[in-house]
Amino acid sequence: MDELPYKTILCDVLIIGAGGAGCRAAIEASKHNLDVIMISKELVGKAHTAMAEGGYNVSLGNVDPEDDVDTHFKDTIVGGNYLNNQELVQILVENASERIFDLEEFGAVFDRTPEGKIAQRTFGKQSWRRTAYASDRTGSEIMVTLTEAIRKTSVRVFDEVFATRLVLNDGKISAVTAVDLKYGDYILFRPKAVVMATGGAGRIYKVTSNAQLDVGDGYGMAYEAGAELIDMEMIQFHPTGMCAPKSAVGRLVTEAVRGEGGILLNNKGERFMNKYYPAVMELAGRDQVARSIMTEVLEGRGSPNGGAYLSIAHIPHQIIEFRLESMIEQFEDAGVDIRNEPMEVSPTAHHFMGGIKIDTNAQSTIPGVFAAGECTGGVHGGNRLGGNALADTQVFGALSGENAAKYAKTNERPGVNRDEVQKEFAHLEAMLTRKEGISPSDARDELTTLMWEKVQIFRNEKDLAYAVKELRRIEKEVVPNIKVDVKEKRFNPGWHQAMEFEHMVKTARMVAEAALMRKGSRGAHYRVDADPNDKGYYNIIIRKGKDGEMELRKDDVVVTKVELP
Numbered sequence: 001m002d003e004l005p006y007k008t009i010l011c012d013v014l015i016i017g018a019g020g021a022g023c024r025a026a027i028e029a030s031k032h033n034l035d036v037i038m039i040s041k042e043l044v045g046k047a048h049t050a051m052a053e054g055g056y057n058v059s060l061g062n063v064d065p066e067d068d069v070d071t072h073f074k075d076t077i078v079g080g081n082y083l084n085n086q087e088l089v090q091i092l093v094e095n096a097s098e099r100i101f102d103l104e105e106f107g108a109v110f111d112r113t114p115e116g117k118i119a120q121r122t123f124g125k126q127s128w129r130r131t132a133y134a135s136d137r138t139g140s141e142i143m144v145t146l147t148e149a150i151r152k153t154s155v156r157v158f159d160e161v162f163a164t165r166l167v168l169n170d171g172k173i174s175a176v177t178a179v180d181l182k183y184g185d186y187i188l189f190r191p192k193a194v195v196m197a198t199g200g201a202g203r204i205y206k207v208t209s210n211a212q213l214d215v216g217d218g219y220g221m222a223y224e225a226g227a228e229l230i231d232m233e234m235i236q237f238h239p240t241g242m243c244a245p246k247s248a249v250g251r252l253v254t255e256a257v258r259g260e261g262g263i264l265l266n267n268k269g270e271r272f273m274n275k276y277y278p279a280v281m282e283l284a285g286r287d288q289v290a291r292s293i294m295t296e297v298l299e300g301r302g303s304p305n306g307g308a309y310l311s312i313a314h315i316p317h318q319i320i321e322f323r324l325e326s327m328i329e330q331f332e333d334a335g336v337d338i339r340n341e342p343m344e345v346s347p348t349a350h351h352f353m354g355g356i357k358i359d360t361n362a363q364s365t366i367p368g369v370f371a372a373g374e375c376t377g378g379v380h381g382g383n384r385l386g387g388n389a390l391a392d393t394q395v396f397g398a399l400s401g402e403n404a405a406k407y408a409k410t411n412e413r414p415g416v417n418r419d420e421v422q423k424e425f426a427h428l429e430a431m432l433t434r435k436e437g438i439s440p441s442d443a444r445d446e447l448t449t450l451m452w453e454k455v456q457i458f459r460n461e462k463d464l465a466y467a468v469k470e471l472r473r474i475e476k477e478v479v480p481n482i483k484v485d486v487k488e489k490r491f492n493p494g495w496h497q498a499m500e501f502e503h504m505v506k507t508a509r510m511v512a513e514a515a516l517m518r519k520g521s522r523g524a525h526y527r528v529d530a531d532p533n534d535k536g537y538y539n540i541i542i543r544k545g546k547d548g549e550m551e552l553r554k555d556d557v558v559v560t561k562v563e564l565p
């Protein structure tokens with residue numbers, strides 16, 4: 001085959017992803033007088049972070065003065081079922097306040113207390129009211145603010161550019177291959193340092209609260225390049241997603257609804273959380289509430305669409321209208337007035353606690369590759385507390401940007417293996433030129449259904465082993481045979497889906513393999529056939545071995561302050 005033409009673009013720091021973490025990394029890196037590029041596969045400003053509703057955790061003590069950094073630390077560890085890397089948690093809780101003040105300085109407006117301080121609300125499993133918010137559109141406020149702040153920097157922004165592979169030289173980052181989705185051109189970025197800020201992968205599940213593009217490209221790229229990933233089995237199923245109408249299935253009903261006093265009822269009108277977690281009721285951990293709802297459904301007390309009722313009819317309309325504005329609109333579209341009628345809700349795949357393993361400089365195990373936000377693992381352990389992810393994007397976004405800049409200043413740009421680059425572009429081209437094969441949307445349906453049915457909230461050995469076997473087959477037989485029907489390279493959604501699909505498969509396989517390895521229940525990973533001898537106080541690390549096979553091992557949890565039980 002003839003060599004495929006591509007454009008080479010040099011820079012110092014390349015940020016892959018323009019959500020909360022990517023934008024914050026770009027702002028920080030740009031302070032170092034470097035050439036910083038931020039790319040995103042969708043239009044900048046549209047990242048999934050904009051969908052975050054409930055808020056940002058920070059122990060300001062504005063509403064409950066008793067709150068402090070140590071309590072935030074402890075709540076995060078207990079919430080994470082003791083699997084969190086405690087060094088990373090310390091960084092999160094210590095820096096969350098400075099980073100929210102940065103946001104205010106950039107122009108973000110959070111709701112206020114009567115005294116004019118940032119208001120804070122209750123979220124699940126928190127000792128005090130800690131979650132700062134802008135009504136129920138906190139992520140949107142943050143994204144609008146960050147994209148505006150980026151405009152005031154020298155950061156070069158490339159939207160609708162899809163990164164496909166990290167290219168290494170002698171174990172260090174040397175280039176990133178990409179496709180310009182608007183024109184169909186191939187691009188080779190030649191940075192000295194990279195920040196991965198590619199978000200999560202809820203879309204590997206059929207029912208999810210995540211944006212369309214959250215398919216796990218970052219996990220797939222990091223894995224292929226040889227980086228270590230941690231605790232990929234830890235998927236948070238948010239207890240309250242919409243379960244009707246069909247077009248809205250999976251869409252999030254923010255935890256703020258329960259934070260503001262929402263109660264869960266079964267089809268008999270019973271407030272069933274009383275039975276499962278009487279001390280905390282609806283504000284039990286997300287995994288606990290999700291399992292409680294599913295138990296009600298499995299035992300025949302579910303709502304017509306396989307969920308439960310979430311009611312706020314007892315709360316004054318004025319409060320609902322002020323604090324849950326977008327929820328009113330979201331349900332109005334479904335013909336439900338939440339001020340007077342209950343919402344029908346059921347669990348939805350929501351958050352990846354696992355991801356790219358980072359150190360306290362936000363560097364992955366590949367020199368020069370940093371990472372921040374939902375694509376990383378270790379901060380949230382076995383279960384993320386609501387509100388901690390937005391804080392994570394800002395704290396680790398800034399840290400990764402700063403350290404990537406420092407790395408770029410002190411390291412030369414390694415040479416790049418052009419054969420490897422050509423091989424990647426030829427691989428992408430083949431998806432378009434292949435005469436026979438499998439359509440990416442059919443392949444995607446098969447994968448997301450498999451994950452939803454076999455690697456879900458209640459897990460068991462038989463289902464997980466089946467999923468692993470199927471995923472290995474899909475990887476071997478389907479991925480190399482993906483064929484896009486429309487051959488056009490510009491704005492070709494089928495081609496985009498095809499590029500995403502191999503990362504989805506890789507991500508799904510990491511989730512299933514780790515879930516199979518973890519025999520006990522811990523955090524969001526719940527085995528109905530749990531081995532009582534497996535207490536689960538370890539992290540599962542995954543990497544691509546030298547022979548190309550997936551390698552898994554168990555590591556000790558990094559403990560600095562709170563002893564494991």
Ligand SMILES: Cc1cc2nc3c(=O)[nH]c(=O)nc-3n(C[C@H](O)[C@H](O)[C@H](O)COP(=O)(O)OP(=O)(O)OC[C@H]3O[C@@H](n4cnc5c(N)ncnc54)[C@H](O)[C@@H]3O)c2cc1C
Pocket residue numbers: 016017018019020021022039040041042047048049050051052053054055056057138139161162163164197198199200209210211213214217218252350351372373374375386387388389390391393
């Ligand atoms: C509905 C919903 C509500 C939520 N509410 C809250 C909340 O109230 N509080 C809270 O703390 N957390 C919340 N979360 C979680 C939180 O929103 C996310 O964890 C966080 O926003 C992730 O930010 P991020 O910057 O890591 O990734 P994202 O915002 O997902 O951004 C990822 C970026 O990477 C880009 N990208 C991905 N792959 C590629 C590629 N191959 N090439 C180029 N670009 C790529 C995308 O285009 C995007 O720009 C919520 C989650 C959901 C689903």
